[in-house]
Amino acid sequence: MIDSGIIDTPKEADLIIKKVSGIINGLSPKSKSITSLGIASAGRCDEKTGIIRYATKHIENWTGMPIGKRIHESTGILPLVNNDANLAAYGQWKRSKESSLVLLTIGTGIGAGIIIDGKIVQGAFGGAAEVGHVIVPGNNEHCTCSKCGCIETIASAKVLKEKLDSQPQEETKMMQEFTSNIA
Numbered sequence: 001m002i003d004s005g006i007i008d009t010p011k012e013a014d015l016i017i018k019k020v021s022g023i024i025n026g027l028s029p030k031s032k033s034i035t036s037l038g039i040a041s042a043g044r045c046d047e048k049t050g051i052i053r054y055a056t057k058h059i060e061n062w063t064g065m066p067i068g069k070r071i072h073e074s075t076g077i078l079p080l081v082n083n084d085a086n087l088a089a090y091g092q093w094k095r096s097k098e099s100s101l102v103l104l105t106i107g108t109g110i111g112a113g114i115i116i117d118g119k120i121v122q123g124a125f126g127g128a129a130e131v132g133h134v135i136v137p138g139n140n141e142h143c144t145c146s147k148c149g150c151i152e153t154i155a156s157a158k159v160l161k162e163k164l165d166s167q168p169q170e171e172t173k174m175m176q177e178f179t180s181n182i183a
Contacts, residue, residue, distance in 0.1 A: 003027060013061040021074035037079040039067055040087040042109070044126035050081040053126050056144035058108060085129060086120045089113025104131070109144075110152040132156065 007023070010016050020039070027034060043055030043062060050068015072078045089103035093115040105111040110132030114121040121128045132152035133145055141153035153159060 009059075011060060013059055013065050016059065016062075017065070017067065017070045017074070021071060024071070024075045024077065034077060037071070037075070037077045038087065039071065039079045039081045040084040041067060041081060042084055042111075044130065045081050045083050045086075046126060047080065047082045047120075047122065050079065052081075056109070057146075058144055082120065083111070083113070083126065083129075085111030086113040086122070089115050089129075090120055093118065102129075106155075106157050108158045109156050 005023075007019065010019060024034075024037065039050075041052060041055075041062075042058065044053040045051070045067075046053050050066060050071075052062050052065045052067060055062035055065075067081045068079055085103065085105045088105060089101065090113065092103050093101055099118070100116045102115075103113045105113075112129035112131045114129045123129075127133075133143065133147065133150045135147065135149040136151050136154065137149075139149040139151070139154055141150075142148050143150035143153050
């Protein structure tokens with residue numbers, strides 16, 4: 001590891017690209033040997049082109065964003081771009097002794113990554129593990145993906161934290177621990 005830090009994620013696509021490029025370019029003096037770069041992003045990613053095929057409305061203008069091309073233009077390094085949950089699953093797979101695994105992510109939404117025999121399962125359009133958008137019968141909540149009834153509208157950490165914050169009298173120790181790291 002060369003460096004680490006925590007930054008707030010901008011809400012606009014162009015500002016995210018600018019901020020990420022600045023971070024990468026800021027690392028260059030510390031290590032002139034940066035030759036590979038991986039970018040983990042929310043949304044359905046085309047790992048071959050580095051384009052976000054589809055993203056929810058959490059980030060304006062993220063759908064269609066050619067992340068790979070834009071980062072390459074500003075840093076000189078062509079990144080591998082894939083879904084954040086897919087890459088989290090791949091990282092877990094690299095550390096584990098399992099040949100295959102499924103990893104769930106619960107935060108702003110609900111995601112998953114599937115690894116079978118060391119390969120990320122992408123699906124035809126990058127949505128193989130988009131479990132947060134499975135429809136729950138009887139759920140009438142509108143999702144940021146434009147559908148109605150997605151499980152993440154009632155069970156993501158973000159939603160649970162909002163419910164907890166709006167009804168503090170119902171707080172439980174488990175819910176406080178579960179949502180303590182959610183912004």
